[in-house]
Amino acid sequence: MSEVSLTAIDHSTDKNASLKQRLLRAEGSYRRRSMLLIAPLLIFLLISFVLPIGNILWKSFDNPEVVRALPTTLLALQGWDGESRPDEKVFVALVKDLKTAKDEGQIPSLIKRLGYEDGRYRTLLTMALRKLPDDGVESTSRSLIAQSTLWAEPSTWRSIQRAGRTLTAYYVLAAFDHQVDAQSGNIVELPKGQALYLSVLMRTLWMALVVTLLCVLFGYPVAYWLAKQPSSRANLWLIMVLLPFWTSLLVRTAGWIVLLQNGGLINHSMIALGLIDQPLQLVFNRVGVYISMTHILLPFVILPLYAVMKGISPNYVRAAVSLGAHPFRAFWSAYVPQTFAGVTAGALLVFIMAIGYYITPALLGGPGDQMLSYFVAFYTNTTINWGMAAALGSQLLIIVLLLYWVYSRVTRPANPAQRA
């Protein structure tokens, strides 16, 4: 049967093409057609997901300021040995570049960028720009060095060279509290008063972990209790869980401020009841952040847990009890392990969401309670240092991916063992 049809096809098409090739071709066109079907989705993902994230990763290495503002200087520096004072032509090129940059409005970004290498360069450039040596001056280098001896130091020019590369590690290093020392060119730790992001990163992870644990701790009994209710009543209670979930995040956060502040409802009633004499500090510190973040993220644990618990047959616990187990032992050994999937799903969801929290800590916390996203917003909006914002954002992204990888490694071998 198949032979007959095959020969029929053979006759109707190109005789030289083998069966395999034709099969491939048919499959290829089939694949192309199915690709066409999912093309809108792919394009959407590409535009809304891959490109922006790629752009952010790129931005944390992108280094256009000096390249754009001082092209001739960088060119003139190419032949320089890096140790001695550069030639006169380098100084002339610099003055020429600065004049052009001034007309093109590139000075602020140039000063900003060189200031990252060493804060002193800001003053150095501002001074030079105030009194740029004229074309007719006898020695450009001498008049610049007369302004500041920093111009005579090779390290200044090495810094310009370093900042003049098209890609830079500055932002990524700074995100991990390191920098390239302007004098020696080595990678060193930031001085104590300036180091910030490693401790912020640790704090972010720690706070997310605490919130996750609190959510599981409070969410587990609620979900268990909900799963035990008859379904009509469970639905009502579920709506109670979901109601705050549907309310705007900002409204809930502002609500917590009203409740927790010194003259707020909670302190007022506790003082009225005689429980405390002085109002407790419940807001603008870590306590306030934990309370409201736990409240806001709780549904993300309750819902997956409830879904998993609903599917667990009560027979397992009954069987365990009938075999003589203490009810708690039965619950602990027969019931709880079956809810692990729900616990891990909920916990992972909460953890990953908590790690990127911004509004709640910003409104309810003090400066010591801000998480990494606060600084991303700070660099994006306030100082317009988008390289730094991108580096911190990438840091967060990579940490989350790493954690997810660890999570999948930890949970994968456990599953077959459980089944066995």
Added chain:
Amino acid sequence: MFKKIAVLALMAGAASQVQAQQLTVVSFGGLNKQAQEKAFYQPFSKANNVDIEAGEFNGEMAKIKAMVETGQVGWDVVEVESPELVRGCSEGLFEPLDWSKLGDKKQMIDSAASECGAGIFIWSTVLAYDSTKLAKAPAGWADFWDVKTYPGKRALRKSAKFTLEIALLADGVSQGQLYTVLATPEGVDRAFKKLDQLKANIQWWEAGAQPMQWLVSGDVVMTSAYNGRVTAAQKEGHPFSIVWNGSLYDMDSWAIVKGSKNKALAEKYIAFANRPENQKVFAETIPYGPTNTLAIAQIDPKVRGDLPTAPANLKGARSVDTDFWIEHGEELEQRFNAWAAQ
């Protein structure tokens, strides 16, 4: 039926296009914006048949930079603080102003007529407190640090700007020497050391309405605040007082965003806002000092004493050094962040 509605809607759309031009003016929100609406937006739109789209922002230059870079300029006129004005002007984010179109330059106070900006008003950061809650009136920032006489929390704006100045003033640096000291590394260390003493008692605010709310709720006993906010709270009946000694004043300006599609109209608007009779209305609504010298004489004498520019209030005051903050701002804000987060 639907046709009718559609036709009507189209006609309405067409009519509104013919009827009024649009101008988007973005300022700092709250009471400041309310006063601007009364003094500038409403009379200007009535007189010129212009719809003013009034937006608000917190002075983040990022939005303006993004607009100019992408060429999607949706804002026409913005209110900016001095360092942002100077920085934005040299970065090419604002249109250079042609003062022949903006009214009489000679009427304006010195720094109010600049390359890209037209001064709107002078505002001040002052020490404010609830006079019913403190037994003795504080006299300046040194008393702000005195937690024995005045127990309780204090609020400061969460930024290096103002905070470092306040710390040095509290440590006994004179107004004249303030920025000379702060420009040295030792001066910065001194400011942070002074702040260390008070750190546990500081609650940081970011929006101008927060410190007033905290004074009302009793969260703090003293705070730094924008003087206009304090006077507004006083008008609402709150027993707040201002210490002008050691206050820090600065100017806010109008600027036209580079590439604005309504540049001519924006210039007309700024010229309107520069007029003394309009600045008078603004200052009487919210007590910020006018930038047009002719406006001062027209202002209700009762209000004049509340202005940062009143001679008695200027005595112990110091203007914020724009150049200093342009040069050192980012470095100091970074260090301040690191300090505050520990």
